Amino acid sequence: MKRHLLIYSIYLLCGLFLTINVLAQEPNLRDYRMRFRFKTVKLHDNSRILEAHFIAANKKDRKDRVPIYDASIAFYNVFEDGEVLLGTANTSKEGFAQITLPESHRYRVDSDGKINLKAVFSGTDGLDGKEREISIRDLYLDLDLVQVDSINTVLVSAYTLDSLGAESPLAEETDIIIAIEGMLSKMVLDEGTIEEGKYEFEMPTDLPGDMDGNITVYSTIEDHDEFGDVIQKKTEKWGVVDNHVKEETNHLWSEAAPIWMYVVLSIFLVGIWANFLYTAINLFLIKKEGKQLELETEK
Amino acid sequence: MTDLDVRKKELAKEFLPMLLKSTKWSKIWTGVLVGFILWGLIALVLQIINGHGVTGMRDNVVWGIYIINFIFFVCLSYSGAFISGVLHFFNTPWKNSVSRIIEIVTVVSLIIGPVFILLCIGRLDRLHYLFLYPRIQSPITWDVIAIITDLIGCFIYLYLTFIPDFAILRDNSIGAPRWRKKLYKFLAIGYYDTPKQRKRLHSITRIMSAMIIALAIVAYTVLAWIFSLTLQPGWNSTIFAPYFIVAGLYSGVGVIIIIMYLIRKYLKLEHYIRKVHFIGAGVILLVISLLFGYFTFSEYFARWFSHKTTDANLLDTLFNTYFWEFIFANYIGVLVPIVILFFKRFRTIKSITFAAVIAVLGLWLNRYLIVVPTLETPYIPIQDTRPEFIHYSATWIEWALSFAGIAAFVLFFMLLIRLVPIIPMSGIINYEREKKKNSKPLAQQQLP
Numbered sequence: 147m148k149r150h151l152l153i154y155s156i157y158l159l160c161g162l163f164l165t166i167n168v169l170a171q172e173p174n175l176r177d178y179r180m181r182f183r184f185k186t187v188k189l190h191d192n193s194r195i196l197e198a199h200f201i202a203a204n205k206k207d208r209k210d211r212v213p214i215y216d217a218s219i220a221f222y223n224v225f226e227d228g229e230v231l232l233g234t235a236n237t238s239k240e241g242f243a244q245i246t247l248p249e250s251h252r253y254r255v256d257s258d259g260k261i262n263l264k265a266v267f268s269g270t271d272g273l274d275g276k277e278r279e280i281s282i283r284d285l286y287l288d289l290d291l292v293q294v295d296s297i298n299t300v301l302v303s304a305y306t307l308d309s310l311g312a313e314s315p316l317a318e319e320t321d322i323i324i325a326i327e328g329m330l331s332k333m334v335l336d337e338g339t340i341e342e343g344k345y346e347f348e349m350p351t352d353l354p355g356d357m358d359g360n361i362t363v364y365s366t367i368e369d370h371d372e373f374g375d376v377i378q379k380k381t382e383k384w385g386v387v388d389n390h391v392k393e394e395t396n397h398l399w400s401e402a403a404p405i406w407m408y409v410v411l412s413i414f415l416v417g418i419w420a421n422f423l424y425t426a427i428n429l430f431l432i433k434k435e436g437k438q439l440e441l442e443t444e445k
Numbered sequence: 446m447t448d449l450d451v452r453k454k455e456l457a458k459e460f461l462p463m464l465l466k467s468t469k470w471s472k473i474w475t476g477v478l479v480g481f482i483l484w485g486l487i488a489l490v491l492q493i494i495n496g497h498g499v500t501g502m503r504d505n506v507v508w509g510i511y512i513i514n515f516i517f518f519v520c521l522s523y524s525g526a527f528i529s530g531v532l533h534f535f536n537t538p539w540k541n542s543v544s545r546i547i548e549i550v551t552v553v554s555l556i557i558g559p560v561f562i563l564l565c566i567g568r569l570d571r572l573h574y575l576f577l578y579p580r581i582q583s584p585i586t587w588d589v590i591a592i593i594t595d596l597i598g599c600f601i602y603l604y605l606t607f608i609p610d611f612a613i614l615r616d617n618s619i620g621a622p623r624w625r626k627k628l629y630k631f632l633a634i635g636y637y638d639t640p641k642q643r644k645r646l647h648s649i650t651r652i653m654s655a656m657i658i659a660l661a662i663v664a665y666t667v668l669a670w671i672f673s674l675t676l677q678p679g680w681n682s683t684i685f686a687p688y689f690i691v692a693g694l695y696s697g698v699g700v701i702i703i704i705m706y707l708i709r710k711y712l713k714l715e716h717y718i719r720k721v722h723f724i725g726a727g728v729i730l731l732v733i734s735l736l737f738g739y740f741t742f743s744e745y746f747a748r749w750f751s752h753k754t755t756d757a758n759l760l761d762t763l764f765n766t767y768f769w770e771f772i773f774a775n776y777i778g779v780l781v782p783i784v785i786l787f788f789k790r791f792r793t794i795k796s797i798t799f800a801a802v803i804a805v806l807g808l809w810l811n812r813y814l815i816v817v818p819t820l821e822t823p824y825i826p827i828q829d830t831r832p833e834f835i836h837y838s839a840t841w842i843e844w845a846l847s848f849a850g851i852a853a854f855v856l857f858f859m860l861l862i863r864l865v866p867i868i869p870m871s872g873i874i875n876y877e878r879e880k881k882k883n884s885k886p887l888a889q890q891q892l893p
Contacts, residue, residue, distance in 0.1 A: 400582075403580070403581035403582040404582070407581050407582060408581060411581060411587075411590070414663070415590070415594070418594055418598065418656065418660065421652060421653070421656055422597065422598070422601060424649070424652075425601055425605070425649045425652075425653060428645050428646075428648070428649045429634060429649075431645060432608075432634060432635065432636055432642050432645055432646060433634040433635045434635075435635070435639065435641060435642055436633075436634065436635015436636055436637055436642070437635050439635070439637050439639065440635065
């Protein structure tokens with residue numbers, strides 16, 4: 147029996163120490179497909195972000211995505227005769243590499259007036275090189291927060307500039323998102339379409355805004371084939387301060403506990419202490435009876 | 446002199462030497478325990494003079510092994526109260542062999558446990574504020590109320606169960622010193638085992654035993670709520686209260702088995718504490734270990750599956766930094782007792798005691814893993830993230846005070862079993878009386 151016990155114990159211990167990690171292997175690159183994405187975002191101050199995202203995605207397990215860290219990405223402005231290096235950046239732990247070009251930067255454009263941008267990863271011993279190219283038109287968004295017939299209105303106009311600097315309204319219909327800034331993220335108020343270069347939206351009148359009553363409105367064109375991401379924002383004192391004072395209810399931090407707590411605790415404690423008292427009275431009676439017995443014995 | 450008086454005299458004669466005589470080993474053992482307590486006192490003085498900087502507790506991990514010992518001892522006490530209450534209330538046939546052990550464990554651990562919470566407090570001089578300005582809505586206040594009420598309840602209950610034995614010793618302590626005789630007379634409060642007195646005592650003990658069960662559950666729950674009502678990862682769980690109750694019972698039954706083994710061996714009580722008692726306790730330990738394993742699995746599985754960032758971070762800490770501790774607490778500490786106790790052939794006195802030791806050690810580590818890794822994985826990281834602020838390791842001061850607590854527990858236990866017999870004499874008499882009462886009609890039937 148002792149031998150069996152020993153064998154069982156050894157099996158048990160071996161079983162206990164076998165964890166998933168014991169069988170884990172180093173990730174094999176052949177199981178992964180490299181994903182290299184490139185996009186551009188035009189910000190409210192007309193500066194432009196060029197951003198590449200580089201990850202390895204498992205071919206079999208969609209959830210298994212490993213960001214490629216510290217990969218050097220070079221960004222170029224490509225034109226018909228050649229290309230100009232705009233800057234380089236290394237990917238972060240999340241696999242993002244980005245550079246920001248100021249408004250004053252003059253891009254070289256092609257014969258159609260488009261800006262051609264390219265992100266290049268030149269490769270390492272273990273990873274093949276990657277490159278992505280996008281072609282965009284420089285779109286301008288003007289955002290006005292005005293009162294039209296006493297109604298707070300958001301007016302957006304979208305246009306491009308020709309070679310002489312003349313504004314040309316956006317002819318094609320384009321999706322636009324109107325949102326306001328929140329503490330943690332933006333809150334979308336409306337999703338609509340720019341028509342003939344214009345979009346109008348009536349603002350709700352019950353938004354609280356920040357502590358000074360300011361509301362920051364964003365108009366955003368997202369992931370557009372021809373323009374990329376374009377963001378514009380403006381702040382106006384349109385917030386309505388909520389002065390409604392709520393009646394104080396009981397909280398953990400309020401001065402008095404809820405009534406039910408006092409009631410439950412009182413019932414609980416009174417019940418227990420009543421029993422303690424009952425026990426003490428009975429002990430006293432036992433003692434009294436004992437004394438009587440002692441007296442009777444003495445007699 | 447009636448048969449009953451003769452029997453009481455016999456029992457007193459059998460058990461009195463255990464109360465009066467000290468062996469060489471018991472004196473050495475007492476010396477060792479006092480040594481540990483003195484070591485702890487030195488550590489306490491250093492902690493009071495230099496502050497909590499001498500411990501491993503810092504801004505992130507504000508609770509260390511003091512709180513773990515507190516939970517461990519208090520849970521031990523609650524489980525003792527629970528088991529003792531159940532044994533008395535249902536008048537379990539074999540309760541005589543273990544009831545006194547359980548009662549003493551209950552009270553002694555409830556005295557030692559709260560001392561550890563005092564060691565955690567940085568400003569002991571403000572302790573009375575807790576009573577002067579209590580916040581009823583705070584679980585800490587509930588716990589203070591619950592522990593004090595439970596302590597008083599346990600003292601009363603323990604005293605009630607001691608009274609008949611004090612009475613026997615008062616009438617039969619021949620050769621005992623005068624102070625001891627006086628003490629027994631005082632504590633026996635004129636109890637002469639008359640039918641009226643017996644009925645009265647039985648009635649209040651029975652009510653008290655039922656109340657002790659309820660009190661233990663309430664106090665256990667409140668202790669668990671101190672953790673689970675916070676939003677900390679690893680603590681904020683709806684099953685924490687029942688999980689604590691099961692864990693407490695697991696450690697309680699484990700400690701009782703260990704003490705049963707030691708008392709049986711060193712006080713030579715093989716006649717009273719027999720294998721059947723170990724098997725009974727072992728089966729209870731098996732059932733509780735299965736329950737505890739189930740609760741542990743549910744607790745960690747839900748956290749793993751929900752995959753919240755903070756829970757994932759906590760599990761990552763548990764499976765990396767605390768890998769071996771986690772394996773011991775939640776695998777070995779549960780599965781080894783289950784394997785030993787599940788198979789009939791393994792159920793020997795020694796193997797059951799071994800299973801109990803593993804269970805108790807596993808449980809202590811389980812408490813450690815509930816407290817420390819959670820505090821090392823907070824929701825909002827603190828600004829100053831020095832490694833010693835994030836990671837906790839107990840200093841010698843904390844270990845000295847912990848061992849002093851264990852030594853005090855053992856010493857108090859030893860002192861109490863020098864005051865009253867570890868096997869309740871009144872329980873034996875009651876058992877024999879019941880046996881006689883039940884066999885009488887049968888004997889009468891057999892008469893022609």
